[in-house]
Amino acid sequence: MTVDDWLAAFAAELRRRRVEPAGLVAEAAAHLRDSGRAPLQVFGPPTAYAVSLVDSLRGATTELRRPPSGEPRLAAVRIVKRYGRSTVLDGVDLSVHAGEVVAIIGANGSGKSTMLRICAGLLTPDSGHVRIRGTIGYCPQEGGTADFLTPDEHYVLIGAGRGEPREQARERGRTAAATLDWPRSSGSPVARHLSGGTRQKLNLVLAGLGDPDVLLLDEPYQGFDNGSYLDFWQQVWRWRDAGKAVVVVTHRLAELDRADAVLDLTPRSPR
Amino acid sequence: MRGVLDLCVLGALARGESYGYEIAQRLEAGGLGSIAGGTLYPALLRLERLGLVVTDWRAGEGGPARKYYRLSPEGTATLKAAAADWAVFVGNVNAMMEVP
Numbered sequence: 559m560t561v562d563d564w565l566a567a568f569a570a571e572l573r574r575r576r577v578e579p580a581g582l583v584a585e586a587a588a589h590l591r592d593s594g595r596a597p598l599q600v601f602g603p604p605t606a607y608a609v610s611l612v613d614s615l616r617g618a619t620t621e622l623r624r625p626p627s628g629e630p631r632l633a634a635v636r637i638v639k640r641y642g643r644s645t646v647l648d649g650v651d652l653s654v655h656a657g658e659v660v661a662i663i664g665a666n667g668s669g670k671s672t673m674l675r676i677c678a679g680l681l682t683p684d685s686g687h688v689r690i691r692g693t694i695g696y697c698p699q700e701g702g703t704a705d706f707l708t709p710d711e712h713y714v715l716i717g718a719g720r721g722e723p724r725e726q727a728r729e730r731g732r733t734a735a736a737t738l739d740w741p742r743s744s745g746s747p748v749a750r751h752l753s754g755g756t757r758q759k760l761n762l763v764l765a766g767l768g769d770p771d772v773l774l775l776d777e778p779y780q781g782f783d784n785g786s787y788l789d790f791w792q793q794v795w796r797w798r799d800a801g802k803a804v805v806v807v808t809h810r811l812a813e814l815d816r817a818d819a820v821l822d823l824t825p826r827s828p829r
Numbered sequence: 830m831r832g833v834l835d836l837c838v839l840g841a842l843a844r845g846e847s848y849g850y851e852i853a854q855r856l857e858a859g860g861l862g863s864i865a866g867g868t869l870y871p872a873l874l875r876l877e878r879l880g881l882v883v884t885d886w887r888a889g890e891g892g893p894a895r896k897y898y899r900l901s902p903e904g905t906a907t908l909k910a911a912a913a914d915w916a917v918f919v920g921n922v923n924a925m926m927e928v929p
Contacts, residue, residue: 588848589853602867610867
């Protein structure tokens with residue numbers, strides 16, 4: 559890897575994390591010139607170096623935690639759901655305020671997706687109730703896209719359901735897709751020809767169309783590479799800063815630092 | 830060791846403002862070994878974000894522009910307090926290691 563190649567790769571990694579590369583690249587180039595040593599020796603691989611600089615710039619993720627300041631957007635009270643003789647949710651409460659991100663965690667089968675579907679109104683609880691103030695965007699774990707429509711057609715279709723004019727829906731969809739590092743492709747393939755990861759990006763873009771107040775996201779990053787995964791969290795934080803209430807179902811414990819609050823559905827006693 | 834490196838960088842800057850490569854050389858001359866750029870610059874950014882150092886870009890003598898770092902008043906105060914804490918810590922460790 560030549561110095562120029564390394565610097566170009568480093569700049570690209572900073573850009574995809576939305577950090578202006580000029581200063582950091584110039585400083586690294588000056589250091590390499592002064593020391594006369596190889597970039598991999600001095601800084602290591604460009605991706606890892608970019609990540610550690612971005613962490614230093616933004617501070618530890620815990621600094622992002624803030625107490626909820628907005629009004630309540632979602633209140634689920636004493637939700638109970640049974641499948642046959644098995645009680646999946648046993649009196650679960652969840653409240654999410656505007657400008658807050660809540661992570662729902664728990665073992666497989668602990669009812670994370672069930673809880674989210676109940677909040678979205680797609681599933682009726684056996685008892686308990688959900689109160690939502692505002693509009694909802696929902697991103698399912700899989701499905702949710704139509705095999706024979708192109709991404710643009712999805713934007714128009716979903717946009718229409720939320721009262722957006724054609725052109726505006728298409729523009730917004732494309733803009734949102736660009737922030738998720740959507741691979742550029744020639745032509746416009748229909749959804750069934752997209753990779754799993756790209757289909758999930760489409761799902762995520764659709765959830766945000768029409769500017770909903772509450773976003774319900776069910777492990778929406780399956781098949782994302784690491785860069786897109788970071789882009790996903792940047793998007794979540796942008797939603798939070800815009801005053802949205804965001805719920806993210808996840809099984810990755812490392813993500814808990816990224817959320818303001820956590821709902822753990824792991825059963826406390828064996829059933 | 831991250832916290833210690835941050836303090837050593839503040840110490841290096843207490844000897845006068847400087848830029849990245851020269852700071853690395855000061856640390857090495859101070860017996861801290863060779864500090865990789867991959868470790869040094871994240872530390873410098875962290876100190877800048879915390880307001881302990883201030884920076885500006887200036888053209889060097891005949892060379893390209895460089896980013897210069899110098900201690901802010903907060904940085905000077907932090908270094909002073911940390912140096913006192915460190916002396917107490919080292920004293921305690923030394924006392925602990927003395928064979929009675």
